[in-house]
């Protein structure tokens with residue numbers, strides 16, 4: 001899921017300063033799961049705003065804020081409260097914020113920072129394992145992504161900074177290439193070490209992404 | 215053909231040294247340093263070493279070359295994408311630079327611009343392939359070049375890194391990709407050098423042992439804690455600590471390493487970091 005976290009309150013205070021009446025939007029999917037934009041967080045945000053002397057005209061938790069049509073429908077259901085607000089505050093990932101902003105010309109304030117596509121280790125502990133590169137190499141790397149887990153995204157083995165199997169940027173982190181190497185050894189196959197992996201086709205990652213499944 | 219490639223081909227014991235471009239635009243001091251270097255075949259020019267922003271290595275390498283000093287241009291994948299890397303390589307070839315040392319590069323977080331976006335569009339193995347292509351007269355897109363470079367590409371290897379079998383996997387890829395020589399990161403123990411030399415011998419690629427002048431125990435500790443892949447063993451730190459004159463001891467340690475290199479390797483790469491006057495002593 002998409003991992004997000006609240007922006008610093010000082011930053012929000014500043015960006016909300018011109019507005020007195022606000023409509024709040026949360027997301028029932030990822031932002032709820034990582035406790036950044038669910039029912040509870042939207043409620044607490046409302047309390048905090050009240051403390052700042054601001055009025056909440058209404059709020060909604062969209063099923064999946066990244067769903068553009070669903071966001072449009074939910075905003076329509078709250079048309080009056082939305083109309084009464086000076087701006088909308090969205091507690092969802094950057095995708096969610098843009099579902100909202102593509103449905104209204106009112107000012108839309110994102111209240112979260114979106115971090116990464118995360119796996120859940122346990123509640124509150126998320127790990128980035130895939131960076132959606134569009135050209136997946138996992139089948140050769142024993143199911144461990146070097147694009148994401150190697151700090152340099154190297155495709156052909158470890159850098160010279162690996163020390164005792166740990167990563168140069170953080171001695172607490174295992175070098176992704178050591179993990180790949182060890183699992184390939186357990187699987188008794190050369191995998192990615194059998195060939196020189198050519199440079200990645202970053203054109204697959206060209207922005208903005210559009211994808212149609214027929 | 216570069217002197218470095220000729221000397222290595224002739225089986226001579228080769229010595230290379232290293233200079234860093236300035237933080238700024240005055241090349242005079244570093245050129246004076248380079249001109250004073252004696253008994254070295256070629257001089258490495260570091261590329262924003264440790265991810266610290268400095269003057270472009272290509273420019274300094276070109277200036278060395280103009281003065282008849284043979285450069286080894288270090289080129290890292292950290293700060294340039296494939297277009298910029300190829301473009302710099304063509305520039306180097308046009309300036310008559312043939313020796314290139316192709317590196318991944320230390321992560322941006324270690325340098326003085328830690329918020330920079332690290333590039334790593336290519337890795338060192340892929341960059342070796344690119345250089346092999348340029349030497350055949352084609353770029354990565356398969357487009358023909360007007361004039362064909364004659365690069366003598368080298369690669370790095372860290373002899374102290376574990377697991378060593380994993381390090382070797384990459385060494386093999388680098389040889390397959392066209393690495394013509396290896397330059398090791400700083401080495402401090404005989405066993406590490408011996409192990410590396412034995413593993414690389416069947417590949418028929420000469421190895422230059424990296425010899426770093428460690429001037430004090432304090433510097434050794436700093437290297438261990440702050441420089442990627444660097445591993446100064448406790449015994450070496452202790453020797454520096456107990457020495458009456460740590461610089462002299464550092465020179466003695468470096469000289470021992472050179473001795474092992476004479477046994478196991480085809481040369482040494484000296485990193486004296488501003489104490490180039492010690493080079494004759496280290497090589498004695």
Ligand code: SF4
Pocket residue numbers: 129130131132133134135136137138145146147148
């Ligand atoms: S290679 Fe890594 S980043 Fe790319 S799709 Fe596969 S898991 Fe995701």
Ligand code: SF4
Pocket residue numbers: 149150151152153154157158159160161162163166167168169174175176177178
């Ligand atoms: S130490 Fe390993 S994981 Fe870290 S940057 Fe180097 S190769 Fe990647």
